[in-house]
Amino acid sequence: MAGWTRNPVDEDGNFDFGDSGARPGQFLGTRALYMDKAGAAVWLRDEIPFSSYRVEAEAAIPESVGFVGIAFAAKDEDNYELIYLAPVEIQYDPVMNGSMTWQIYNGPRYQKPLPDTTGSWTKLIVDVHPEVALVYLGDDPSPQLIVSNLQHKGEGRQGAIGLWNFLPAYVGRISVTEIEPTAIKARGTNLRELVKEGFVTEWLVSEPYPENTAPEQASGWRTVAVEENGTLNLNRQYTARPGLAVTAEAVVNVAEEGEFPIDFGFSDHLKLWINGEPVYEGSWRWQPPASDGRITADLVTLPIRWHAGENRIRAELTCAETFGWGLCAAIRTNRSRPAEAQALR
Known part of the structure; x- marks a missing residue:
């Protein structure tokens, strides 16, 4: 299937750094994008032309506190889907009117506890579908988290993706690949x-x-x-x-x-x-x-x-x-x- 791989610090103009403060850096010998603002996003300039796709990113949290993730299906810079890696968990955190909403979306539907991930590189993978997202870590073939009711479904641009952080974090190589639609049915509000x-x-x-x-x-x-x-x-x-x-x-x-x-x-x-x-x-x-x-x-x-x-x-x-x-x-x-x-x- 179609796709691409690149490093966000490559000087090809594919990412819009805006006022994110993101800049080239290095962590554990790997060239990477260093981000240290609170709740900043670096957006890919061109939308992904797929309705179902996999985003795979090399992510690292260098200190005891930090968050790094993948934003997708953005309506605008203040409203988008977000899944991120925290030191000891994965969190689904849809951004609404500029606010992170993890205090609302908490519990096993939206979070997955993990062993401490700080101080090393972790492969964060998100399979994006119109209403559902699946989250994987490393080479584990089983999803760590299944988000079966994306909160911005139908509102945003499905292929608008970005890299996100809150406090110091690194992102190295990122790849995007078209995938088959999921058989998982979306769950509505009952x-x-x-x-x-x-x-x-x-x-x-x-x-x-x-x-x-x-x-x-x-x-x-x-x-x-x-x-x-x-x-x-x-x-x-x-x-x-x-x-x-x-x-x-x-x-x-x-x-x-x-x-x-x-x-x-x-x-x-x-x-x-x-x-x-x-x-x-x-x-x-x-x-x-x-x-x-x-x-x-x-x-x-x-x-x-x-x-x-x-x-x-x-x-x-x-x-x-x-x-x-x-x-x-x-x-x-x-x-x-x-x-x-x-x-x-």
């Missing part, structure tokens, strides 16, 4: 299954406003369905800028009055009201080693006294960093069901 698990699956979300502004003045409301893992993904809707907040509202119908828990997770700062009463305020963000900001429904559990019939949930979510920004919530009783989101004004 809202019905999420409802059965108690998740709130639909929210009414305001436009962003400056933090410490009265949330009653929020405007520009839109109805937003959650992601496949039950998370309200604000990065998909807005550009995450520290100091911005949104209000999200939902209604839950409960068959009988009673006390049972609500489980929720969020990033970065949350104020939560149920039926007009404040029940929680806290922060959860990237502050290692104390917290990593990953959004999971089991971060906080609160016992709540619920009314029979409609119950109203209001959340104010403030952005403190340019990573994942969102909320997931589940009411752990089979007597409740999420209803259509509506404004509480």
